[in-house]
Amino acid sequence: MGNITNSEQKSVTQVLEDIQIRGYATQEEAYQLINVQGTQLLELMRVASAFRDERKGNTVTYSRKVFIPLTNMCRNTCGYCTFVKDPSDPEAHIMAPSEVYSQLMRAEAMGCKEVLISLGERPELRYPLAKEKLKKLGYDKMLDYVYDICQLIIDKTSMIPHTNAGALKFKELKKLKDVNGSMGMMLESINPKLNAHEGCPDKLPVVRLNTLRYAGELQIPFTTGILIGIGESLKDRVDSMFAILDEHKKHQHIQEIIIQNFRSKKGTAMGNSPEPNIWDMVRSIAVCRLIFGKDVNIQAPPNLTPNIHQLFLLAGINDWGGISPLTPDFINPEKPWPHIWELHRICSELGFELRERLTVYPEYLIDSTYKREVFKSRIDHLIDETRLVRREMTV
């Protein structure tokens, strides 16, 4: 790790000047910046903020969404997750199409434009009971059901699906691409040895990185990110960001990076693990901004750390992600969304303007191979509604 008192190293001020001139940070520079303190931290935040301002102006966005937790059964057992339920748990479920449908109707009436489908990964491969429940709905594989639910959303509503089904194979992504505006999966961390991910085949970094690569090859506008505070080192944080950058450089498809803080929950393997502090978040956001440069969209969830939203703005985010007027964050249900008017106030106090956006960022609709005519007209219509500035849309 970079040691800021090492006489052979450039000063933080010098490093930040170099980054400003070049327009992005190198890996060595990021190692040096990920742990800065005091005034140097303020300098880091100033440069990260300036990068954000240069391309995003004072606009900060959010997506008005409804969350559909299609199933909470999962073949993984992440040490931080309370969303996952064992099939023997009375709360374990697969949502029936009629349940999904009635939520969709409510969401549309409330002005939601994104449907976030988020679910446990491949439960049918681990649990006979999950397989049986799925069979009753007429499916062998959970992902085939996901496809049909996305199709239902397209057919019956004006909302746009965004699926986060975790690690997926090329063929699975290829199929889901046609029925999603954008898709997502958190890398979590590049470190393959975290206790948090013991016994989680889908959390192996190589498997997650493959998913990022396939999504790139398929030109799917993709949301990914890292979890802060699950046992990774500071170096791991930087390395995770560079692993994402490598994939993005190949295919320019990463529409958004989420810097998400681990929240410790009773009853989980990590129930007694310490949570990251706000400065871990601030440094990670600012360093991420400097690594990825001015164009990238950086999101930090507004419900996982109440009361310090303005620090995230000063660290360089330009997005709050999905906020729902209807459903809780099922992954962190004990953390309510701030009211949208409250977020408006928080942003405007610092001179930022909060605007609604769609699940897919308009500048990422650049793939002329999209055969998804349905999304083009829908997105045109919704963009008018959200007052979003259309930036060089080519479709």
Ligand SMILES: O=c1nc2n(C[C@H](O)[C@H](O)[C@H](O)CO)c3cc(O)ccc3cc-2c(=O)[nH]1
């Ligand atoms: O409510 C949530 N939304 C999550 N979202 C949705 C996010 O807030 C936005 O609504 C979408 O990414 C659209 O930009 C994710 C999306 C991804 O693609 C990958 C991971 C997440 C994680 C969360 C999450 O933990 N909670």
Ligand SMILES: C[C@H]1O[C@@H](n2cnc3c(N)ncnc32)[C@H](O)[C@@H]1O
């Ligand atoms: C959908 C995403 O939610 C995140 N996730 C799951 N559990 C937690 C938690 N306790 N705290 C913060 N984020 C969490 C993971 O990063 C996953 O990829």
Ligand code: SF4
């Ligand atoms: S975080 Fe996702 S993959 Fe991990 S146990 Fe929960 S639902 Fe499964």
